[in-house]
Amino acid sequence: MDQPIIRLCLIIGSLITAGFILRRVRLAKVQIEDTIFWLAFSLILLVLAIFPGIAYWASTLLGFISPINFVYILIIFLLLAKQFFMSIRISQMDSKLRILAERIALNEEKVERDKLDL
Amino acid sequence: MSKLLIVIPAHNEEANIARVVEDLTAHYPQYDYVVVNDGSRDKTAAICRARGYRLIDLPVNLGLAGAFQTGLRYAAENGYDCAMQLDADGQHKPEYIATMLAELEDGADIVIGSRFLTVKKPKSLRMLGSYIISWSIRLTTGRAICDPTSGMRMFNRNMLTEFAQNLNYGPEPDTISYLIKNGATVKECQVEMGERTAGQSYLNLINSIKYMVQMSISILLIQWFRKRDTETPYPERSL
Numbered sequence: 205m206d207q208p209i210i211r212l213c214l215i216i217g218s219l220i221t222a223g224f225i226l227r228r229v230r231l232a233k234v235q236i237e238d239t240i241f242w243l244a245f246s247l248i249l250l251v252l253a254i255f256p257g258i259a260y261w262a263s264t265l266l267g268f269i270s271p272i273n274f275v276y277i278l279i280i281f282l283l284l285a286k287q288f289f290m291s292i293r294i295s296q297m298d299s300k301l302r303i304l305a306e307r308i309a310l311n312e313e314k315v316e317r318d319k320l321d322l
Numbered sequence: 323m324s325k326l327l328i329v330i331p332a333h334n335e336e337a338n339i340a341r342v343v344e345d346l347t348a349h350y351p352q353y354d355y356v357v358v359n360d361g362s363r364d365k366t367a368a369i370c371r372a373r374g375y376r377l378i379d380l381p382v383n384l385g386l387a388g389a390f391q392t393g394l395r396y397a398a399e400n401g402y403d404c405a406m407q408l409d410a411d412g413q414h415k416p417e418y419i420a421t422m423l424a425e426l427e428d429g430a431d432i433v434i435g436s437r438f439l440t441v442k443k444p445k446s447l448r449m450l451g452s453y454i455i456s457w458s459i460r461l462t463t464g465r466a467i468c469d470p471t472s473g474m475r476m477f478n479r480n481m482l483t484e485f486a487q488n489l490n491y492g493p494e495p496d497t498i499s500y501l502i503k504n505g506a507t508v509k510e511c512q513v514e515m516g517e518r519t520a521g522q523s524y525l526n527l528i529n530s531i532k533y534m535v536q537m538s539i540s541i542l543l544i545q546w547f548r549k550r551d552t553e554t555p556y557p558e559r560s561l
Contacts, residue, residue, distance in 0.1 A: 226547045232489045236496065236540050243539065300382040307381040 210272060214253035221246040245282060252278070324403035324427060326476075328355040328419070329393030331386055332410035336364040338518075342412050343375050350416050356396055357410070360389035387492035394477070394486040406476035407493055411518045414474045418513040422476045425509050431481050432498065434467065435474030436510035443468065451534045455495045458541040463502040468510055470495035481506070490548070496540035504550045 225242040228234040252259055252275055259271035268274050328346065332339050339357065346355055356376045359367045361383035370377040378392055390407055397405040404426055408414045418435055425433045443449055455470045475493060477485060481501075485491045502508050 226544070229490075229544055230547050230549050232548070232551065236490050236544055237536060239544060240536055240539055243543070303382050 211253045211256065214249050214275070218246040218249035218253065221249070241286060248278070248282070324423065325401070326353050326419070326423060327393070327397040327400075327402040327405045328353050328408050328416075329390060329397070329405055330355060330357045330408050330410050331360055331389035331393065332357055332362065332366050332370075333360040333383065333386075333389070334362045334364045334366060335410040336362070336366050336369055338411050339366055340369055340373065342408070342410055343370075343373075345412075346408075346416055350419065353416075353419065354402070355408075356393055358389045358393045360384055360386070387494070390493045391486060391491070394482045398483045398486040402479075402482070404476060404478050405482045407473055409473050413515045413518060415514060415516060418474075418511065419476075422474075422511045422513075425511050426476050426478055428509075429507065430509040431478050431506040432501065432508045433476040434469060434472055434498070434508065434510045435476075435513035435515075436467075436469035436472055437513065437515055438468040439510045439512040441512070451530060451537075454534060455537055455541065458538055459495065459499045459502070462541060462545065463499055465502050465508070467495070467498065467502075467508065470498060472513075472515075474513060474515075488551070494537065496537055496545060499541045500545045500548055500550075503545065 221242055225234065225239050225246075229236065229239055256271065259274045263269075263271040263274040266274065268277075330339075330342065343355065343357065346353070354376075356378055357370050358378045359370065359380060361380050367377065367379050370379075378396060380389065380392060384392070393407075394405055404423070406419070406422065408416065414435065422433045422435055437443075438452075443452065452469065452471050456467055459465065459467050459470055473493065475498075485493075485497075491497050498508060
């Protein structure tokens with residue numbers, strides 16, 4: 205983590221993430237509640253890059269050989285957690301979509317049946 | 323007098339909905355109302371149908387923002403001059419509608435039924451969130467909104483069409499702060515609110531904290547980046 209290149213990469217990655225997501229907000233292409241995770245994520249990357257002491261302290265505490273390993277594990281953990289919650293949300297959206305499609309089809313059938321009865 | 327639509331979003335409110343709507347139809351028949359059933363799992367929709375209430379029945383649960391937006395779209399498409407939210411749990415008292423409507427006709431875009439305009443806000447843990455949001459709005463807009471979390475809000479025609487067609491226009495304090503920043507006139511009106519008498523509130527401790535964090539980040543940070551698009555008027559787009 206002494207390597208300035210890695211720290212620079214983290215800073216750039218963090219700024220790109222924040223910039224991209226805020227641009228989507230500006231264009232009204234994303235819901236605000238979905239941006240919070242990415243803003244927090246980019247903040248964490250930024251803090252880790254600016255204060256490498258945190259990674260050193262945590263890697264000694266957890267027994268990692270290199271502090272960068274702590275950075276990797278943290279990013280993997282955050283993305284896995286996000287993936288988990290996204291899975292749940294997709295599943296819920298799936299079931300909602302199914303209910304909606306069924307509703308529309310049933311309504312359509314009702315309309316057509318009424319027409320035939322006339 | 324302006325044509326007002328009262329939107330009553332209802333999610334699992336079988337214990338309260340009849341009382342709220344009966345009160346409205348018995349004492350305030352001059353106002354139109356519509357119940358938006360937000361995919362309730364209890365008998366809310368059945369009660370509304372059996373008693374002949376005007377009902378929009380959402381087939382899936384959309385959350386408060388979606389349910390309220392449905393009501394506003396209904397208002398926009400049926401030519402109402404203004405619309406307001408009235409909670410189905412009976413906390414919002416319809417006797418204050420007339421004063422709010424008068425304020426709106428006096429030239430406001432949004433009128434908030436505020437509990438703490440003339441009454442001091444209690445310094446309790448429950449009100450901590452309200453304090454933080456008030457403070458955030460004051461910091462970012464310079465305007466004092468005494469009761470930003472009050473759900474009793476009334477919107478004029480321009481606002482309701484804007485709310486009806488756009489993303490990120492939930493009926494929440496961050497939208498209010500965003501609109502103030504973009505030049506909307508927001509007024510408050512002193513009201514009294516009752517306590518929920520039956521049923522479950524959505525806001526438990528965890529949800530309250532989540533809501534607070536989200537609102538604070540949204541008001542303090544994200545709203546700065548939004549761009550207001552009022553280019554295409556609603557009727558041309560969809561009617």
